[in-house]
Amino acid sequence: MSFPVYFMFSSATNPLATPSCADHLALFQGGQIHEIQPADEDEQEAASATCFAVTVLARWLAVQRADLPLIWVSGQADLYGPGLAMLGLDPARLLMVQASDDSVALACLEAALRAGLSGLVESAAFGRVAGRRLALAARVGRAMGLVLRRRPHGAKKLSSESDSFAVSSRWRIEATPSLMLPGRSPGRPCWRAEILYARGQAGGKNFCLEGAYHGTDALAGHRFAGLADPPADQRRFGIA
Amino acid sequence: MPGWPIRRLIKDGLASPDQAFATVTSHAGQRRLETLSSRAAQAGLKVGQSLSQARAILPGLLSFPATPAEDAQALTRLGLWCQAYSPLVAVEPPDMILLDMTGALHLHGTRQALLAGLAARLPGAQLALAGNAARARAFARFGVSEPVDEVAALAALPLASLGLNERVEAALRRLGVRRVGQFMRLDRGELTARFGTAPVRLLDQAMGRLTEILRFLSAPPDWRESRHYPEPLLHAEALLHALGVLAHILCTRLGEAGLGLRLLQAQFFRADAQMVTFDIGFAAAMRDEIRLARLMAGKIETIDPGFGIERICLAALEVAPLRERQSGLDGADDSNRTAALIDNLSNRLGVGKIWRIAPAPSHVPERAVMKQGPLDQPVWPVCEKPRPIRLLSAPQRIEVVAPVPDHPPVLFRWRGAVHRVRAATGPERIAREWWRHEPSAERPEAEYLRDYYQLETEAGQRFWVFRTGLHGFAAAPRWFLHGWFS
DSSP states (O other): OOOOEEEEOOOOOOOTTOHHHHHHHOOTTTEEEOOOOOOOOSHHHHHHHHHHHHHHHHHEEEEEEEEOOOEEESSSBBBBBHHHHHTTTGHHHHHHHHEHHHHHHHHHHHHHTTTTTOOEESSSOHHHOOOOOOHHHHHHTOOOEEOOOOOTTTOOSSSOOOOOOOEEEEEEEEEEEEOBBTTBBSSOOOEEEEEETTTTTTTHHHHHEOOOTTOOHHHHHHHHHHHHOOOTTTTEEEEO | TTTTTHHHHHHHHHTTTSEEEEEEEEEEEEEEEEEEEEEEEEEEEOTTTTTTHHHHHTTOOEEOOHHHHHHHHHHHEEEEETTTTTTTEEEEEEEEEEEETTTTTTGSHHHHEEEEEEEHHHHTTTOOOOSHHHHHHHHHHHOOOOSSSSSHHHHSSSGGGGOOOOOHHHHHTTTTTBBBBHHHHHHHHHHHHHSSSSSHHHHHHHHTTSSSOOSSOOOOSSSEEEEEEEEEEOOOHHHHHHHHHHHHHHHHHHHTTEEEEEEEEEEEEETTOOOOEEEEEEEEEEEOOHHHHHHHHHHHGGGGTTTTTEEEEHHHHHHHHOOOOOOOOOSHHHHHHHHHHHHHHHHHHTTTOOEEEEEOSSSSGGSEEEEEEOOOOOOOOOOOOOOEEEEEEEOOOOEEEEEEETOOOSEEETEEEEEEEEEEEEEEEEOOOTTTTTOOOGGGGGSEEEEEEEEEETTTTTTEEEEEEETSSSSSOOEEEEOOOO
């Protein structure tokens, strides 16, 4: 299954001098782990980060060799299947795992990565040791692991700052207003993605990225064509 | 096991064997003795005596309330342990355990060796070995261990050994019938006419003319491997090695039959007459002994070996057909790998913690998904309507400013924070499933209908909210937050 994701790209400095969005998303490779943080600890911001992670996983499913399922480890069972389908990830391919706490959740993802299954863990704590273990397991199983930082249910803050450099990249995702459609209805969702850290590269890249809903790809292009031109510092890239 | 409640009290350390104590039950406000310790019996106390009388005879008498249910449970536990001797064990509270040794006797050497072994492990038990359950019961009750001529021995026993009910037994005693032998000589027709069929049936069962139905503890599975260890095993390494050997034998047998394991129970029979177990479940049928050994290694720490484990039994409680498959050239099979991971995780996390999301036939959002087994492949239809990525299990109230009658909100307040709406779509109307539940003012899911809106705030966050109720009706419309898109 493949579906196009359109990206709006803008850079505060010089848009032409920085690599394209497709290059940025190419950071997500097998044999590595990546961390995705919501910009804020609100639940609605966590949803933005979740959407980004789902998009990344959907791309990964399209490129990975075998028809292995993905594993999604979480303490809370509030991920909604039809919403996944809308973002282009077949919910049937997800193996949901409910873990009692963060350490169990991280251990579950580690076992999955070691067995060669890619997946995601929702975790508040993510220490150095856990990061090292996950990275090693991902390398052994040649699978991709995502760590979605999420505030535990009822808690006020993320339990610890992330300081592990075992991750290959660290992203911060924030919702940003979409291009409005006629009649004050919202366009496709937009997120501001910030690369806090990427191994071997300079960090601090900042760009805007727009998701596409499954089944509306062809339509999306038309909608864009009918809109006024985006501001000069925004460019659009499509990847298949 | 004569005096089973007394033995339990001594074993639990509540009383010592050289004390005079008894268990008591209350009958119509009066407390009466039910079982007596040997010291109490020596002092001349009788079962059925009232406690106050007994205290007058023996002022130092300790009394404990009788706990028949717990006694029966303890007896069942002992019965489970007795499965080490025979797979068919029946427990009959208050104090009887029956072992069907048919076909299992030769495993324990001679009859004397079996009785001696049991007597050594269960001191104080009255053991008897006989041709059928009724005779064994009678002999055990009256202390005949292994008679040469069973019928003659039975004839010499008192009438009480047959287990007749009290009324019949008292009537027969008035007629001068004291022994089973006298009872045998009575006319069957007259007995039936006078007392009903039960006494004759009991006699026929004791004589072997009629089979008796016994309630055995959990019927033993077809696929089980067990082994006895003369030197009790204590260490995890030794246990794992023994389990590995048994797993090898079991998997080989299953392989010959073309079957795979779905649920396995490992039973450990301890030297102190206890049985401990663990279960391992499998997502897909398997008989890979290496994987099995790895799973058992994770579970072995839950087993307390006590003073040592004398016998281990691996029992396949559920099996399913499993054919041999050609594996890929790299040796790794994708579906096999997934099943192995699921087994690993589900045995670590417990039952029901791994699932796949499947669509459910309902248009109410929170009922539109259900859980399925981790190896199922649900088919998802293409969804045309916007649906959020995270759904709240219980919708939360929000305060809303919205133009009437059915416009989307302009701003709303949730958890004290005000969100201004920049763009919105809707409404999508979802009606109540009237065949499922009654309408209720407390439960938003039971309202007649909901109008869903997708709202994008000025920060770009997207909420899924709905309104219940309509303008112009008695109840004012209320707004709820139900999920987030991004």
